[in-house]
Amino acid sequence: GQNIDQPTEMTATEGAIVQINCTYQTSGFNGLFWYQQHAGEAPTFLSYNVLDGLEEKGRFSSFLSRSKGYSYLLLKELQMKDSASYLCAVRDANNNDMRFGAGTRLTVKP
Amino acid sequence: KAGVTQTPRYLIKTRGQQVTLSCSPISGHRSVSWYQQTPGQGLQFLFEYFSETQRNKGNFPGRFSGRQFSNSRSEMNVSTLELGDSALYLCASSLLASPNSNEQFFGPGTRLTVL
Numbered sequence: 001g002q003n004i005d006q007p008t009e010m011t012a013t014e015g016a017i018v019q020i021n022c023t024y025q026t027s028g029f030n031g032l033f034w035y036q037q038h039a040g041e042a043p044t045f046l047s048y049n050v051l052d053g054l055e056e057k058g059r060f061s062s063f064l065s066r067s068k069g070y071s072y073l074l075l076k077e078l079q080m081k082d083s084a085s086y087l088c089a090v091r092d093a094n095n096n097d098m099r100f101g102a103g104t105r106l107t108v109k110p
Numbered sequence: 111k112a113g114v115t116q117t118p119r120y121l122i123k124t125r126g127q128q129v130t131l132s133c134s135p136i137s138g139h140r141s142v143s144w145y146q147q148t149p150g151q152g153l154q155f156l157f158e159y160f161s162e163t164q165r166n167k168g169n170f171p172g173r174f175s176g177r178q179f180s181n182s183r184s185e186m187n188v189s190t191l192e193l194g195d196s197a198l199y200l201c202a203s204s205l206l207a208s209p210n211s212n213e214q215f216f217g218p219g220t221r222l223t224v225l
Contacts, residue, residue: 031212042200042216043153050212087153096166098143100153 004101006088011107012078020073020086020104028093034062034073035087037103043087046073075106083108112137114203114217122223128189131220135182135203141165141211142184144176147198147219156199159184160207188222196224 003025012018024032031050035043049055049064049071061074075082085103092099115134123129135142144156155168159178176186182203188195198219204211 033212042218044216045213048212089153096158097168098145098155100145100155102152 004088004090004099006086006101006104008102009105009107011109012075014078014080014108014110016078017074017076018078018106020075020088020106022071022073022088022101024069024071024088024090024101026069026090026092026099029066029090030093030096031091032062032064032071033089033091033098034060034071035089035100036084037087038084046086078108080108080110082106114201114215116199116201116217116220118220119218120221120223122225123191124225125191125193127191128187129191129222130185130187131199131201131222133184133186133201133203133217135184135201136215139203139205139215140182141204141207142178142182143202143204143214144184144186145200145202146170147200148196153200156186158207165207191224193224196222198222 006022033048034046036046037043047062054063059076064071085105087103088101090099117132141160143158145153147153157176158166162178173189178184198221200219201217202214204214
């Protein structure tokens with residue numbers, strides 16, 4: 001099975017940097033995804049990592065260490081609109097199921 | 111290009127009834143996945159369809175079923191509804207079937223309430 005753990009809530013200040021961690025356990029790994037979900041809206045895709053290292057996309061970066069079962073999402077130059085839930089998801093190599101963490105609710109304050 | 115559409119957006123049913131939800135993927139996308147989202151369990155994978163075939167299935171009872179049509183539109187059906195089936199049901203489309211597709215586009219969801 002898979003356990004995916006991420007902090008429940010985080011708070012940060014506008015303009016700052018925040019790192020949201022995700023740890024996972026899986027019998028077969030085939031990619032890690034980050035999604036953003038604003039309250040009352042559908043999730044939107046942010047990033048995908050399958051190899052170790054850092055993937056950068058504008059203000060957002062995602063890091064993966066497969067040996068440690070660890071990923072983080074880095075948000076730079078925080079804006080008020082970044083207040084949302086951030087979901088970490090792992091695809092299982094054995095059956096291609098997508099398993100999601102419970103999400104981290106980020107609040108950006110002025 | 112139009113996004114993923116889901117109908118209906120809101121639905122109220124009573125226990126024991128059945129319900130059918132519909133999803134139209136982005137034009138050209140052939141893979142459709144369904145998820146259930148609840149405050150307690152978060153986002154959980156139901157199943158994935160590609161070219162009218164179910165490719166993967168999550169850990170849900172047989173009351174949850176789905177199908178995909180030749181135009182890639184998909185439906186999911188829940189029979190003998192239970193109170194615990196109240197949730198937001200999300201559909202996501204992607205160009206290719208997993209594991210070949212890395213990005214999924216979610217629809218707005220259908221909010222199902224079971225009374």
